[in-house]
Amino acid sequence: MGCRIADSVFLFVNPKPGQIRSQRITTHLSPGIHHSTWDGLLQKGEKEKHGLFHLRRTKPVQAVAVPVVPSSADSAQYRKQLAESYGFRQIGEPLPRNITLKEIIDTLPKKVFEIDDVKAWKSVLISATSYALGLFMISKAPWYLLPLAWAWTGTAVTGFFVVGHDCAHKSFSRNKLVEDIVGTLAFLPLIYPYEPWRFKHDRHHAKTNMLVGDTAWHPILKEEFDSSPLFRKAIIYGYGPFRPWMSIAHWLMWHFDIKKFRPNEVKRVKISLACVFAFMAIGWPLIIYKTGIMGWIKFWLMPWLGYHFWMSTFTMVHHTAPHIPFKSSEEWNAAQAQLNGTVHCDYPHWIEVLCHDISVHIPHHISARIPSYNLRAAHKSIQDNWGKYLNEATWNWRLMKTIMTMCHVYDKDENYIAFDKLASEESQPITFLKRVMPDYA
Helix, strand or coil: HHHHHHHHCCCCCCCCCECCCCCCCCCHHHHCCCCHHHHHHHHHHCCCEECCCCCCCCCCCCCCCEEEECCCCCHHHHHHHHHHHHCCCCCCCCCCCCCCHHHHHCCHHHHHHHCCHHHHHHHHHHHHHHHHHHHHHHHCHHHHHHHHHHHHHHHHHHHHHHHHHHHHCCCCCHHHHHHHHHHHHHHHHHCCCCHHHHHHHHHHHCCCCCCCCCCCCCCHHHHHEEEECHHHHHHHHHHCHHHHHHHHHHHHHHHCCHHHHHHHHHHCCCCHHHHHHHHHHHHHHHHHHHHHHHHHHHHHHHHHHHHHHHHHHHHHHHCCCCCCCCCCCCCCCCHHHHCCEEEEEEECCCHHHHHHCCCCCHHHHHHHCCHHHHHHHHHHHHHHHHHHHEEEEECCHHHHHHHHHHHHHCCCCEECCCHHHHHHHCCCHHHHHHCCCCCCC
16 A cells, blocks of 8 residues: 555546446447446346446437346346447456466466577567667657657667566576576666566566555555545546556655565665666766757657556556456455456557567466567467456557546445546546547547
């Protein structure tokens, strides 16, 4: 809870059952559709389900969800309606609790775990050349093309993060010293200390979507939301319009505080911090000396903000949706969290190439030992064997709008309650996003 409070404060600063908010009702439902707890709604199956009345569109209207007599075929139709509303291609069936993570791993081909040095170093070459090209474009681009150059360069430098990410998971090289060196160097342009991030990230994999235990982003707890007006305003902005850059606060508050790490981790944490501070002490003054403050903004800061856009976007899309629950440690199930609680999202091809397929995220959570260049083969195997349980999407505005305007405060029964349902007068940033963000899927 402390990291969530710190993250939000540092940042630059569903409707109730029976209602559905809709901007327009056509052949799909808008992102305001209300949901019930996924397990409760779908696993009860024959006992309880919501039917949806479709209203003919003549003007903005309220649609109503009314309990109806369930039938076994309705759950698939209901998931399809939710998928269209939230911006997903598919919302998977709930995974039975008796399925174990080992059973899922055992269905994967052994070759997807194999490390290929040529492919690993090819990813380094792709990132280095694409980043160098980006810096060249920034140096030559007229002012009106700089945003395109920054978008390319920020995406390219995200590839360095993915290389370091593989090193941290011991899926880059058979030589662990090489992995530590490459991972540390890959993270330096991002001002990311490698070891602190690795320790934190390992806990994210061990406790994915576990309330409090997961070290990635959580829903806000109701007691946090009610703790103070200033904090409430900060998190409304942080989990609303600033959410695509929320990882900046998370990065600063999680990775530089030695007190957050175990005693046996502190030595390696200090080495990583020394590397980062040395890079800043040498690299930043050199950039400023050669190009001035504006050069530092052009060549480092703007691509860095582009990287954090992807860091934040990938993180929230992979694990955040109205139907995906965070669970207490007592209720948490590893297989459900990693297979059912992780989202596969397709992005434009150039982004996936530069970011080394990190968006193929379900197999990475099934086993973090799968190298990034084998994630697609692993995903194909998971589709063949467990396809009906997968949550899949193609990146679109409706998906982003769903996350940024609905997935806010934790609720055990509904998973999330939107800020504007709890504090409508203070939630103008959320109502603004609902008004201006497109519904394009």
